[in-house]
Structures are given as C-alpha cells and as structure tokens.
Amino acid sequence: ELKVEQNPLFLSMQEGKNYTIYCNYSTTSDRLYWYRQDPGKSLESLFVLLSNGAVKQEGRLMASLDTKARLSTLHITAAVHDLSATYFCAVVQFPSGTYKYIFGTGTRLKVLA
Amino acid sequence: NAGVMQNPRHLVRRRGQEARLRCSPMKGHSHVYWYRQLPEEGLKFMVYLQKENIIDESGMPKERFSAEFPKEGPSILRIQQVVRGDSAAYFCASSPRTSGRVRFDSYEQYFGPGTRLTVT
Numbered sequence: 001e002l003k004v005e006q007n008p009l010f011l012s013m014q015e016g017k018n019y020t021i022y023c024n025y026s027t028t029s030d031r032l033y034w035y036r037q038d039p040g041k042s043l044e045s046l047f048v049l050l051s052n053g054a055v056k057q058e059g060r061l062m063a064s065l066d067t068k069a070r071l072s073t074l075h076i077t078a079a080v081h082d083l084s085a086t087y088f089c090a091v092v093q094f095p096s097g098t099y100k101y102i103f104g105t106g107t108r109l110k111v112l113a
Numbered sequence: 114n115a116g117v118m119q120n121p122r123h124l125v126r127r128r129g130q131e132a133r134l135r136c137s138p139m140k141g142h143s144h145v146y147w148y149r150q151l152p153e154e155g156l157k158f159m160v161y162l163q164k165e166n167i168i169d170e171s172g173m174p175k176e177r178f179s180a181e182f183p184k185e186g187p188s189i190l191r192i193q194q195v196v197r198g199d200s201a202a203y204f205c206a207s208s209p210r211t212s213g214r215v216r217f218d219s220y221e222q223y224f225g226p227g228t229r230l231t232v233t
Contacts, residue, residue, distance in 0.1 A: 042204065042226045043156075088155055098169040099208070100146060101222060103155035 006104035023072040023089035033090040079111045117225035132192040138207030145188040150202040202227045
C-alpha cells in the first residue's frame with residue numbers, strides 16, 4: 001500500500017530564512033502534487049510534478065521531484081509571514097483505474113516576524 | 114465556470130443524528146472523490162464515484178457511511194447515527210476523466226471548499 005510521509009511535521013522559522021520540506025512515498029507514482037491549506041480553508045494547489053527531475057518555482061517556493069528516490073522537496077527561500085500555513089504533498093495511486101490521491105501528513109509552517 | 118461546490122459549509126449534529134453532505138462537481142466533470150480530514154491530520158481518501166456507480170469505496174468505514182452520485186443532482190455523502198469521532202472536514206473533489214485517450218490532466222482533481230461537521 002502506498003504510504004506518503006512528510007517531514008518535518010512542524011516547522012517554525014524566522015523571516016528571511018531558507019528551509020526545505022521533504023515528501024517521501026513508498027511505491028512508484030507518476031505525479032506528485034503540493035498543496036497549501038490555511039486554517040479552516042480548503043486546499044490551494046501549488047505545484048504538480050509530472051516527471052523525474054521536474055522542478056517548478058513560484059515566488060519563494062520551489063518544488064522538485066526525484067522519482068527514483070521517491071522523494072519530492074518543497075524549498076522555501078527567504079520566508080515571509082504570509083507563507084505560514086500547512087503544506088501537503090499528495091501522490092496519485094493508480095490501482096485498477098482509480099486515481100485517488102494519497103496525502104502526506106502535512107507540514108505546519110509558522111514563519112516568525 | 115463555477116468550481117466544485119459543497120454544502121453546507123458547516124454542519125452541527127447531535128450524536129445519533131444523520132448528516133448529509135452534498136457535492137456538486139465542476140461543470141463537465143463526471144467523477145467525484147470524497148476525502149475526510151480529521152483535526153490536525155492530512156486528507157484520507159474515502160470513496161470514488163462516477164454517475165450512478167461506486168468505483169472504489171475502500172476508504173469508507175464499513176458501517177454508517179454511504180455515498181451516491183445519481184444521474185441528476187449532486188453527490189451525497191451520508192453518515193447515519195453520527196458519533197463524536199465523525200467530527201471532521203469532508204472534502205469533495207471532481208475530475209473530468211475523459212474516455213478514450215487519456216490526457217495528462219484528465220484525472221486532475223479539483224477540490225471543493227469542504228464541509229466542516231461538528232458532532233456534539
């Protein structure tokens with residue numbers, strides 16, 4: 001069964017600092033998503049990574065995918081308070097044609113002024 | 114093009130009552146997924162439906178929970194005799210999933226705003 005793990009679970013960082021969130025998954029998958037969730041809100045799609053070596057960047061966030069290592073990273077550059085949220089990765093599982101998402105445990109990021 | 118709609122957004126039920134959660138997929142989407150998010154946790158897959166068919170219900174609790182997606186109208190997640198442990202956010206997602214050649218975005222899921230169920 002596909003398992004998705006994120007670390008760290010909690011991250012408190014100062015504004016202006018850099019940090020990386022890791023997402024490991026246990027079986028092969030062709031695509032990986034990163035989402036942001038603010039408290040009490042729905043999921044905001046950040047990135048979809050479709051192939052090995054894929055790298056995408058938006059503002060201070062950059063995501064990459066290594067399908068051989070079954071690892072994705074979400075790198076935060078020069079963090080600002082507005083990035084405080086919970087970040088989830090999700091991997092698509094393809095059993096019998098159902099494309100359900102398997103979500104990681106989430107990383108709760110708090111950026112301190 | 115309206116996104117995925119869910120209602121109600123907040124639902125309060127007493128133990129033993131029934132909860133009905135509705136999800137209207139995006140226009141043109143015929144596939145619906147339900148996920149549950151317990152407090153401080155990630156989303157967990159519950160069920161995947163097409164119109165009038167349950168495709169995968171491997172994440173549904175065996176008792177008290179049921180889902181449907183009729184030919185007309187929204188998809189409904191029904192929880193009978195709710196207990197406090199059912200308190201969670203329930204998210205619906207829809208995808209287009211075209212037949213024939215599969216395009217890379219044909220099974221991308223679009224999430225609704227969620228229904229937050231509180232059982233008192």
